[in-house]
Amino acid sequence: xxxxxxxxxxxxxxxxxxxxxxxxxxxxxxxxxxxxxxxxxxxxxxxxxxxxxxxxxxxxxxxxxxxxxxxxxxxxxxxxxxxxxxxxxxxxxxxxxxxxxxxxxxxxxxxxxxxxxxxxxxxxxxxxxxxxxxxxxxxxxxxxxxxxxxxxxxxxxxxxxxxxxxxxxx
Numbered sequence: 001x002x003x004x005x006x007x008x009x010x011x012x013x014x015x016x017x018x019x020x021x022x023x024x025x026x027x028x029x030x031x032x033x034x035x036x037x038x039x040x041x042x043x044x045x046x047x048x049x050x051x052x053x054x055x056x057x058x059x060x061x062x063x064x065x066x067x068x069x070x071x072x073x074x075x076x077x078x079x080x081x082x083x084x085x086x087x088x089x090x091x092x093x094x095x096x097x098x099x100x101x102x103x104x105x106x107x108x109x110x111x112x113x114x115x116x117x118x119x120x121x122x123x124x125x126x127x128x129x130x131x132x133x134x135x136x137x138x139x140x141x142x143x144x145x146x147x148x149x150x151x152x153x154x155x156x157x158x159x160x161x162x163x164x165x166x167x168x169x170x
Contacts, residue, residue, distance in 0.1 A: 002064035006113055009104055010057050011069045016100055017054035021047045023076040023093060030080045038158035039083055042137070046090070048163045049130075053123070060119050083151065087138040094134050098127040122166075 002010075028043035061068050080086050101123045108116040137158070144150040 002061065002066040002116070003111055003113065006108065006111055006116055007061060007064075007066040008069075009107055010061050010066075010116075011071070013100060013104060014054050014057045014061075014068065015071045015073065016097060017050055017057065018070075019073050019076065020093065020097060021050035021054065022073055024050060024090070026076040026078050027080070027086050027090065030078070030086065031083070036083065036155050038155035039086075042158040042161050045161045045163045052165060053126070056119075056122075060116075064115065084138065084141040087134055087141055091131065091134040091138045094127065094130045098131060101127055 024043045024047035028040045028047065031037070031040035031043060058068055077089070080089075101120065105117065105120045105124060108114075108120055137154075140154060141151075144154065
C-alpha cells in the first residue's frame with residue numbers, strides 16, 4: 001500500500017508531466033504555424049514521451065492501491081519568438097522536471113518506500129536524456145544564429161526523431 005504522502009506527491013507529478021505534454025503540444029503548434037515541420041515533429045515526439053511518463057505514474061499509483069487524483073492544468077504558453085526561445089524554454093522546463101523527480105526520490109527515501117525509489121530510478125535516468133536532448137537542440141540553434149540554411153537543415157534533421165516506447169510498462 002502506498003502512503004498518502006507519496007500518493008499526493010505522485011499525483012502532483014502526474015499534473016506536471018501532463019502539463020509538459022500540453023506545453024510541448026503548444027510548441028508543436030507554433031512550429032507548425034511557422035512551417036517548421038521538423039521541429040513540430042520533434043515536439044510531437046516529445047509530447048508522446050510526456051504522456052508515457054504521466055501514465056507510468058498513473059498506473060504505478062493504482063498498482064500500489066492508491067487513488068489517482070487528476071488536477072486542473074495550467075494553460076501553457078502559446079506565443080513564442082523563435083526556435084531558440086522554444087528550445088531554451090524546453091530545456092529549462094526539463095530542468096524543473098528533473099528537480100521535481102529528485103524531490104520525489106528524496107521523499108521516497110525519507111519515507112523508506114523502496115518500491116517507489118525503484119520506480120523513480122527510471123525517471124532519474126530518463127531525465128538525463130530529456131535534458132540532454134533539449135540542450136543539444138538549444139546549443140545547436142544558438143550556434144546557428146540567424147543562419148537560415150542551417151536552421152532548415154536542423155529542421156529537416158528534427159523530422160527523423162522517433163518515439164520508441166520503453167520496454168518498461170507504464
